[in-house]
Amino acid sequence: QKEVEQNSGPLSVPEGAIASLNCTYSDRVSQSFFWYRQYSGKSPELIMSIYSNGDKEDGRFTAQLNKASQYVSLLIRDSQPSDSATYLCAVSGGSNYKLTFGKGTLLTVNP
Amino acid sequence: DTAVSQTPKYLVTQMGNDKSIKCEQNLGHDTMYWYKQDSKKFLKIMFSYNNKELIINETVPNRFSPKSPDKAHLNLHINSLELGDSAVYFCASSHSNRGNYGYTFGSGTRLTVV
Numbered sequence: 001q002k003e004v005e006q007n008s009g010p011l012s013v014p015e016g017a018i019a020s021l022n023c024t025y026s027d028r029v030s031q032s033f034f035w036y037r038q039y040s041g042k043s044p045e046l047i048m049s050i051y052s053n054g055d056k057e058d059g060r061f062t063a064q065l066n067k068a069s070q071y072v073s074l075l076i077r078d079s080q081p082s083d084s085a086t087y088l089c090a091v092s093g094g095s096n097y098k099l100t101f102g103k104g105t106l107l108t109v110n111p
Numbered sequence: 112d113t114a115v116s117q118t119p120k121y122l123v124t125q126m127g128n129d130k131s132i133k134c135e136q137n138l139g140h141d142t143m144y145w146y147k148q149d150s151k152k153f154l155k156i157m158f159s160y161n162n163k164e165l166i167i168n169e170t171v172p173n174r175f176s177p178k179s180p181d182k183a184h185l186n187l188h189i190n191s192l193e194l195g196d197s198a199v200y201f202c203a204s205s206h207s208n209r210g211n212y213g214y215t216f217g218s219g220t221r222l223t224v225v
Contacts, residue, residue: 034213043201043216044154086152090213097142097205098167099214101154 003027004091006102015111019076023089023102026070030093033065033072038086038104048074079109114138115217117202123223124192132187132220134202142166143185144203144214145177154201160185161207192224 007022021035032051036044050056050063050072062075072091076083089102115136124130136143144167145157159167160179174190185202199221203214 032213036213038152043218045216046213049213088154097207098156098159099144100156104152104154 004102010106012108021074025091030091032092034090036088117217136204140204140206146201148199
């Protein structure tokens with residue numbers, strides 16, 4: 001069974017710090033990797049996608065992928081209180097585009 | 112302008128009742144999904160339709176029956192509701208012909224069975 005594991009939270013960082021969120025996956029044929037942000041009571045919102053090994057940067061967010069280690073991470077630089085949310089790692093592979101989600105990591109950024 | 116819309120947003124009902132949740136997307140996507148998010152925030156896929164064809168059917172009680180009248184709509188009917196069905200149900204959509212660029216989620220339906 002395909003599994004996606006995220007580092008257990010909650011994670012608390014001070015404002016301005018770097019928040020590091022980690023995720024491992026079990027299915028070696030996984031091809032696409034995503035980070036979703038979910039505020040309390042809201043729906044998941046796609047913030048980053050990554051498909052090849054290495055780093056991908058978008059503003060304060062950097063996604064990192066290492067397929068050999070089956071590891072994907074999300075770095076949030078200059079964390080803001082508005083970044084406080086649950087971050088969901090999602091992985092897909094195969095022809096049916098099914099996304100398998102991790103259980104999420106609750107991030108709190110303290111002013 | 113809502114991309115993926117679900118109705119109703121909240122649903123409170125008694126055990127044993129039958130209820131439906133509706134989902135519509137105006138993104139031109141050809142694939143739609145139902146996910147269940149439990150109280151611990153774990154999102155688990157239930158069903159997926161591609162151009163009205165069922166392509167994913169996870170281990171879900173047969174009290175749950177999806178229906179897709181066309182590729183822009185996906186409904187979920189639940190018979191004989193149980194307390195354990197209480198959760199947030201999310202509809203999502205994607206476009207299969209453009210690679211996998213992730214899903215767009217609806218705002219969710221919070222179902223409470225009492």
